[in-house]
Amino acid sequence: MAHDEEDSGTTRGDNIKSAHSGQAAKSTRSVSGVRRGNVRRVLDALRLGGPSSQAALARQTELSPATVNAIVKALRADGVAEVRPVNGREFLVALVASHAAVVAVQVNVTSVHAALFDFGERVRLDSSAPLKEEGGDPGLVVDMVRSLAAEAGIGLLDLAGVAVGMQAPIARASGTVSSWARLQFPAWTDLPVAKTLEDDLGVLVIAENDANLAALAEWTWGAGQGAADFLYVMCAAGVGGGLVIDGRIYRGGDGLAGEIGHIVLEPSGPVCFCGSRGCLTTFVSERSILLALEASGSSRNSLREVVDAARRGDPASRRVLYEAGRHLGRAFASTAKLMAPSVIAVGGTLSEAGNLVFEGIQSSVEMHSLRAVSPAIRVCPAQLGDDATLFGGVAAVLAATGQGVSTLPRWAKPSKAVRQKTIIRNPNDRN
Ligand SMILES: [Zn+2]
Incomplete structure (x- = not known):
């Protein structure tokens, strides 16, 4: 029983030949009497919420358990969804993008x-x-x-x-x-x-x-999975950001939403390429960190070298990374006051420094957040590494064609995926 269900996900329905069209339309062929709109509701719930029990799907879609059961059966027959046992008791329905x-x-x-x-x-x-x-x-x-x-x-x-x-x-x-x-x-x-x-x-x-795209990938398969509102921040040569709200990329007026790198931290700080002064990026970009380190007399050629030196215990490198974390934390606290994201994930070389940066972020978020807002925010390292943008492209195309994959399969991941174990919760939500 359980094992039949586990294996069924690899069975591909003969009626899905083309990856070019959405799965929802095809799935409706298997079960006459199951309305197309209801199938779409179940697919959307799985795409947005990830693997889900049938009971949870019924609650989410407001369909009867019997209807959800019939739809899941049809989706499995078509190879669009699979059912996986969890803990030996519960069964979760998950999407598989059969031929895409x-x-x-x-x-x-x-x-x-x-x-x-x-x-x-x-x-x-x-x-x-x-x-x-x-x-x-x-x-x-x-x-x-x-x-x-x-x-x-x-x-x-x-x-x-x-x-x-x-x-x-x-x-x-x-x-x-x-x-x-x-x-x-x-x-x-x-x-x-x-x-x-x-x-x-x-x-x-x-x-x-x-x-x-990286933000979409982290929301779909990484650090932001299941978050209603999610901010992704990439810290490497420069600072980029992306917002995902209710499962969609939020672009704002002219596609510039999420440019957290240009939040002003110090009105009289260094001039930024955007024409402003004291933007976050003028404190935490690779170049700024290298410049800050130069004052100590030790010069490094790249952010990665700084991270490596800090890991080996070099006090000046540890200091500049901690301070970069403090600056990020201030920008996160300001962002949180406006949009209160439930999860903020940090990717890029800087994030690979783990606690050397996240301790600074944590102390700064604690100092500058509204106590009423901050307990709900979780700041953590991104999970998908350098390929996040590529994975986001996959997620975007699957979503646009009505398909989905609840879990990123192992064959799709690069072997050198960066996986940080550090999870920093806001200190206010520890108790
Ligand atoms: Zn700027």
């Missing part, structure tokens, strides 16, 4: 990295290109997608979609790389990114800021 193949692309100024995720064959293929021209060009991305698909033996039209994460904001109205971007992408200027690629490839293309 997705290409996710990360476009940085100095390199392009593309990865194909084939959920039918359980295969991941990667390709990357260092760039001479800043940001490469759309033709390069098209070539990379084509060759990955060819290598996987998949026709372009059999891709569920392609997602592109740019290391720059995407202007909401025009879909172009925002002119506000500090980093330059000359070949992409004035091109609507998604439409340009879509015209060439003939498949769905989603273009998004890289931190926004």
